[in-house]
Amino acid sequence: MNSLTPFFTPRGIVVVGASSHPEKLGYGVARNLVQSGYTGAIHLVNPKGGEFFEHKMRKSLAEVPDPVDLAILVVPAKFAPDTMRACGERGIHAAILVSGGFRETGAEGAALENETLKIAQDYQIRMIGPNCIGLLDTHLPLDTTFLTPPMPRPGELAFISHSGAICAALIDWSREQGFSFSRLISLGNQADVSETDILPLVAEDEHSKVITMYLENIADGARFIEEARRVVAKKPVIALKVGRSKSGQRAAASHTGALAGAESAFDAAFEKAGVFRADTTEEMFDWARALAWSPLPRGRRVAILTNAGGPGVIAADALDHQDLKLADFSAETNAALTALLPPAASIRNPVDMLASASAEHYAESLRALLADPNVDAALVLLPAPPMYPAENAVDAMIPVIQASEKPTLVALMGSLQIAEASKRLQNARIPDYRFPERAASALARLAQRAEYLGEIEASAQPLISPDLTEIRAALSKVPSGIWLDPELVERLMCLYGIPTAPIKFAPDAKSASQLGEKLGFPVVMKIASPDISHKSDVDGILLNVESAEEVAEGFDLLVARVQAKRPRAKLEGVLIQRMIPQGQEVIVGAVRDPQFGALMMFGSGGVEVEGLKDVAFALAPLSEKEAQTMLSKTWAGKKLDGYRNLPPADKSALVDALRRLAQLAYDLPEIAEIEINPLTVLKEGVVAVDLRVKMR
């Protein structure tokens, strides 16, 4: 059994600190528990004794009889350690510490929190809180909070929250928004139980169709991604992650570091896990209702049905904005609409039935549209019809919508005149919105969810698993925070199969020839002299040297030429490098994110990378699809297919190199930053031309 199970299926609950004074939190908690309809045993503890709602107050935890699986603690912070110990002695393994006065108040409170946690761990007690409002399950039912009644009605949306105040506000807000909660958990300071711990347990709940989360931070990023990914394969998860403004920029040792704000890592983490990231609370619940109630579309082709032009134009704009498409109807649909509607109606998408549209027009047109194989979803716009109540149209459409395997979302535009219609749609579990823009946003998430489920991938298999013993030993000798020397960088890249073009030094013709063989022809040779800075001024460069013999001859030729021009310069030998053909130059980098590990960057390189900001991020390791997605998000990636005079370059070699570098960054957490700028993408293959690797 999962150690967190008692939180949601306790056979008996005790409230420690229950109170009969209505202004105390312990009153609210006891009241809600008693009134919630919870069918297990309810025990109340208060040292002063007394009675509460026909329940006897017991003077201590020791007096509480079986069954009791869950304790709700509403005691002053200073009594928390002793109370937790008493829970342990009583054999309770799950506790919600509601009280505040801990870590959130400073060092003293933090010490008290640590002490309480230590005791809980000693007794194998799982703890939610402190500084939280607890949890509720509207279906069990169970309410451990002190929130103002009534408890929300049974719903389909689970909510996991780092903020108690947000829970309270949302419960109240939801009452007029037509949705409600299944399970709701306020996690408070998360001394023990975190969002990642609770997520799978909420996902198992059959009543929770969608999981929504309010997150201020994520402590263990890797585990969150792993758990969330598993959950998302079964149920949609939407997160509102706040605290963006605090994240700021990282210390900028590299372009990658400068560009990778902490939010890039959160975005990448949510993308990797398949979690939808909402920008606002309203957006989160706009999406959640649709995901909880609607079937998923097979594609992005949407039919708009309206009784007025203006709303139709707004809706068409909104679809476009959401990357949804206006469906092209089949001939059958056109014929059906022509037969149904007056001649002045527009039967092209958006279908404008005109203000005279009857309830039957709405229902029958919608039936025709949903039957069209070229239509994946419908968006119905219903400003109150001038001549009859909006609910008539809704009543006529509900059976049509429910009979279809395709989603229909409805924009009921107005307020008083559409209130009854809205209620009827909500009762039928058909998502309605006040404006087409918000309906379109929700519809887009349905399409995205369908696409996600269609493309779900197993976790990326490592592309390569080299033996890291030697390189680890070598890296361990490097002081932290410094840039690795080129030889070690070279060894790293070689180990992971990332092609480079190192510059080697040859003191004589023979070793130059050998180097040439090793590097691969053609090569470039340049005179090596501390006295010569502009090598081309002294004819000190040979391009396109094609063989070992030519290298040997070239060595002598270079030395002779330069000696002729600069007789007094000290010539040490030549530098030799594989000749890199023309290609497209990109930047590839990695930085270590404290929560999520290796964060990869790809984009337009060069010195202006920070100005152009044509970059994309993803977390290592990378699947082939993830690497390709990074390419498709940037102009640097798009132009690899060729652009005007620019010939196409080897995308698959780049994807391979990106994945190898991600594997390297993932395998070696002792590395803080890697940047290849540029990586040249050739007609065939890639070459890392300029490389930097920094230790943690």
Place this chain on the structure above:
Amino acid sequence: MNSLTPFFTPRGIVVVGASSHPEKLGYGVARNLVQSGYTGAIHLVNPKGGEFFEHKMRKSLAEVPDPVDLAILVVPAKFAPDTMRACGERGIHAAILVSGGFRETGAEGAALENETLKIAQDYQIRMIGPNCIGLLDTHLPLDTTFLTPPMPRPGELAFISHSGAICAALIDWSREQGFSFSRLISLGNQADVSETDILPLVAEDEHSKVITMYLENIADGARFIEEARRVVAKKPVIALKVGRSKSGQRAAASHTGALAGAESAFDAAFEKAGVFRADTTEEMFDWARALAWSPLPRGRRVAILTNAGGPGVIAADALDHQDLKLADFSAETNAALTALLPPAASIRNPVDMLASASAEHYAESLRALLADPNVDAALVLLPAPPMYPAENAVDAMIPVIQASEKPTLVALMGSLQIAEASKRLQNARIPDYRFPERAASALARLAQRAEYLGEIEASAQPLISPDLTEIRAALSKVPSGIWLDPELVERLMCLYGIPTAPIKFAPDAKSASQLGEKLGFPVVMKIASPDISHKSDVDGILLNVESAEEVAEGFDLLVARVQAKRPRAKLEGVLIQRMIPQGQEVIVGAVRDPQFGALMMFGSGGVEVEGLKDVAFALAPLSEKEAQTMLSKTWAGKKLDGYRNLPPADKSALVDALRRLAQLAYDLPEIAEIEINPLTVLKEGVVAVDLRVKMR
């Protein structure tokens, strides 16, 4: 007197087509007019006669007695021409043609519309519609629509709409949103009166504090900008412009053309006029309420006051997203808050008073914050307090908010528990929102409005007004749709003082010398021969030629060198061009927008301009500030200040050139497109290196 005045201040109104059958539009119009409380004369016309709400129906317009300034026509389309003529004969000069069945139904309807308009013009009748729902003024009061009663209560927001259905939906929606309308006008097909005509009239209305507009298109862009600019200097205007998805891309003869979608022109037009462009209907009215009710802030420093951490974090994110700043409080404020609030409260911004915050805490903390000279505005977050009704906190704060010259916006988070508080704020004309994100968005518009009023400019004075006679004559001989030849392009640029680097041909040493003098030294010389494509292969180029003598010598030298290498090549002479030093390369272009005229583009040039999309748009002519704003919106403009190894370049010369080119495009509408790619920005000055000009 403005010819549109009778629409809003008629001494008498006649409804032609009034009906006593409740299912007819003519019933609704007559009912609303009678019930609206309109105090002028009301006349009803129906050929069948009868009575309606104690008003006698007259059988014809001719029978209607004085006074009658405005006719509302609810007659079948085919009778519209005759009815309009009857209005003219009766001496009426303002008519609202409510009926549909005109241009929106096809060619036949369009002909009927034209015929009706022609008659109206002959009789000097101004006409609103057809195919509209008319107008209302909640203060006069006057209601010419057929919308379901009640008429909206008197409000402060004017609304001008291209869609009647949107008017109807918004009126209903507004009833539960806490705001209402002052004047509302549905314009229908705009056969005569357009949004631009009506705008100044609405702006004159003392009850209308803010003007909101739903626009599907703008027929006369230049006049709209001119009128809107005048209005915006006095009152805020917010537009929701729809039809984005239809706009598509222009024909792409140049990069500028390919990048300048029609929406760029609308964005530029709204920016030039100072009109706020909203993305959604909700956003428009979120902004409008704040702009109608709140004083403007002096800056962007905001204090957040909350009773819980979570909402505070959401609000801080939202401020950041809106480019607003968290205020740093003065020592006095810190002291005041410390004295007021419990020790565990956070007195740093966001000020978190904790869940125990009383109504007095809210009021007194807010008083301290608004008194702080480092605070420009306050954002109060009020999820329902756990221990007392939210309206108590609101009642305590209202006098504090009303006594301050600084704006305070309130996020009341919830629904039932904050309903009463919301009502009280609305009655006090203090904008409230359900979520901090939306309040922050509105607050940002207040700051933007204050900045706009602080920087208002007179219309840009022409930088240059050359005599266009000769160039016009020359251009008139060029066939449309073709690219101008280089000589003519050169003349154009010369006329407007835009520095170029033309390539000139010299057949002999003497003319080469003269050309060099004319172009300015140093120059580049290249051999001119139809037989030689790679001039550098035959030593056919001379760089940095510094004087007329050197040019003459250079001519002979080039000819001799090339003759030696290619004795059989035909040598025609040399090409000579001013030597362009290194600089930063940008693109500058102009395309002609059908609504708004010359649309200027500036940004990162080169061949990748369409991929990088680092460009900004603005409408010609350009003031200095407008040109500078274009620079500041792009990386190409920002890096002119210097970046890493890149030295700074001459921004003011670029601004000057941009303005000159804008003037050229503005003065010469016969030009369809201009593109300079690249324009090189030097340490001092600029040079148009590659130039193309296309005729319309």
